[in-house]
Amino acid sequence: MKRPLAVTIIAWFFIAAGTVGFVYHLSELDIRHPFSNVAGWVLTVRLLAIVGGILLLRGSNAGRWLLVAWMAYHVVLSYFHTISQLVTHAILLAVIAFALFHPGVAAFFKGRKSV
Numbered sequence: 001m002k003r004p005l006a007v008t009i010i011a012w013f014f015i016a017a018g019t020v021g022f023v024y025h026l027s028e029l030d031i032r033h034p035f036s037n038v039a040g041w042v043l044t045v046r047l048l049a050i051v052g053g054i055l056l057l058r059g060s061n062a063g064r065w066l067l068v069a070w071m072a073y074h075v076v077l078s079y080f081h082t083i084s085q086l087v088t089h090a091i092l093l094a095v096i097a098f099a100l101f102h103p104g105v106a107a108f109f110k111g112r113k114s115v
Contacts, residue, residue: 001108003059006099011056014067020051045070056100061109064100071096 025046028039049070055063071093078086099105 002101004100004105004108006105007056007108010067010099011053011063011097012019013053014049014056014070015053018046022046022050045073059109064109068093068097068100 022043024041025042028037029043048066052063052066052070056067057063071089075086075089075093078089
């Protein structure tokens with residue numbers, strides 16, 4: 001089955017967001033102690049977005065779950081920020097989850113091996 005357009009768009013969205021965020025936060029990293037401040041953890045989360053996007057492009061069901069979990073994590077983080085960030089992330093989570101688990105799209109992931 002051909003990859004649905006929604007899967008391609010979402011995958012590239014996460015790859016781009018992860019890459020931009022990774023490059024942006026890279027300067028904050030203390031190479032000697034990468035996890036002594038928040039930067040090491042932020043970079044790890046950004047890498048997960050990139051990996052999830054790549055897995056999604058490959059048709060991996062694990063990539064689909066990783067990206068929904070990644071977005072849910074950001075909804076939780078947004079709770080501690082502004083209401084507009086919380087609402088924005090919640091809407092993005094709903095749209096992404098709907099798009100990736102819609103029956104027509106879910107068929108694309110059926111029978112595919114998780115990477």
